[in-house]
Amino acid sequence: MSASAPSPLPVPPGVPALAVEDVGRSFGGVVAVDGVGFTLRAGEILGVIGPNGAGKSTLFGLVAGSLAPDRGTIRIEGVAVEREGAHKRVGRGLARTFQIPKPFPEMSVLDNVVTAATGQSGERVLASLLAPGRVRREEEAAREKAYALVRFLALDHLADRPAKVLSGGQRKLLELARALMAEPRVLLLDEPAAGVNPALLDFIIERIAEINARGIAVLLIEHNMDMIRRLCPSVLVMASGRPLASGTPDAVMSDPRVVEAYLGGSVH
């Protein structure tokens, strides 16, 4: 693996990196997620699949902190975070990407990644004014690290270009670089293969495998079954907001209930 790939901090033995238990969320009268749970340990990768409307994106939002659950618990390394906002969960070791990438379009690719640095004293007003030496040293270190990540994800030739010039696939890579900049121990990937050409898809799969091999737990929501088969030893299938099946990709895809759900049948 490239030297620029991230190394996670050690996780206490026995404590799952991410534990989701019986979470539920409704919007008005519509139940989007109902009674979903799973456990993800350091170095594991779990795929979440399901037809459109299955509740995958809502589940993702609940875990990432952009949505609050109506019920259930979410623990990151044993700490309950279900009442914490998204930015606090990043501080606990969780990072995410977006299904539709959200780069800061007018900022350079490198600045996009540097922005994700955590623990920068220069993000405080007084430190920026009164401790320029420390801020500069931290900034240099963050910039080196960001550039290594940009290189790791083959965006180095675009490092100084504004993010708005990136193609759809390159934006997916930028999302990944930004997420890694925060040194996550749990990485949530929301359809990283969506809209990506086959050649780039191979590269993304390879990089996710490398990241995961370093011990970072990965939760992968994806429609692309090729990616799921190549990356995920186990898969959770959702339908109508509920867990429908779990197991290896081949096992769940041959499950008649899963087939019925994907063919449009109502599964409860």
Next chain:
Amino acid sequence: MIEILGYAAFFLTIALSYAVIALGLNVQWGQTGLFNVGVAGFVGIGAYASAILTAPDAADRIGGFALPIPLGWVAAFAAAALASLALGWLTIRLRADYLAIATFGFAVTVQLAALNLEPLTGGPFGLGFIPRPFNGFAGDPLVFGLLNLALVALVLAFVWWVLERLVRSPWGRVLKAVREDEEAARALGKPVTRFRLQAFAIGGGIMGLGGALQAHFIGFIAPENYLPTLTFQVWTMLVVGGAGNNLGAVVGSVVVWGLWSGSSFLIGAAVDPADQARAAALQIVLIGVALCLILVLRPKGLLAEVLTHHRRPAGAQAQDRPATR
């Protein structure tokens, strides 16, 4: 010649005091995307705070502590920043259009308070005898004007230095990230509300400082100085100069104040005195036209924002030029 120099000093002093106010708006709108249309309210708070603290004692008024002018300026910044913080705490989560309504309402409230709190603010009669820097030189208008110009330029330079440092810091970078995509910034672990609140308070404080500079230069303030027209002027200055660019805010202030003063001069020369009050409305039309022209011809303003400050690390291949907004 001396008269022209004296007027130039007067013109530039006012223009640069507007530049301070426009720099405050630039922190809020240019850097962070906070849509504050209550600029006049924060300028007014700063002006009154400094005036009340530094003016001499008066029998019929609360205040008049005769404190030194620099203390008044510090208090002006603090009062306007605190007011911004309080208003921001209540409204900063609002969508841009609702934030605009809230800040507009705040500015109207401040102006009405200044109009009605007569024992404190002088009410419609305003506050006079506000100490003027270098008042001992008032007998020589040129020297007085140049000294005041130098002082306001010094304050502007200090505000500029601080803001440039902040804009180029990780703090400034997070503000830009918040402006460009709030949800993405939050997903990167940035406490978005805290950053927005800080930018709102710092910008408001700087507006208050600008208000105090103007109050001490003129020596008199009244509620009619803080009508929505002031907000409109400052917005035009920032948009014309280039939102997001501190130099643009300063250039825009000088250009727009030049248009404002020039049109005032022309109206005075060309319009019958009986009709001058009505003709003054043409000034606002002129500024509106200038704003429209800039928006159509140079949407980024005279000076576009420089967005990329963080280049590749040393050793990596350099790139041709920074990206601009």
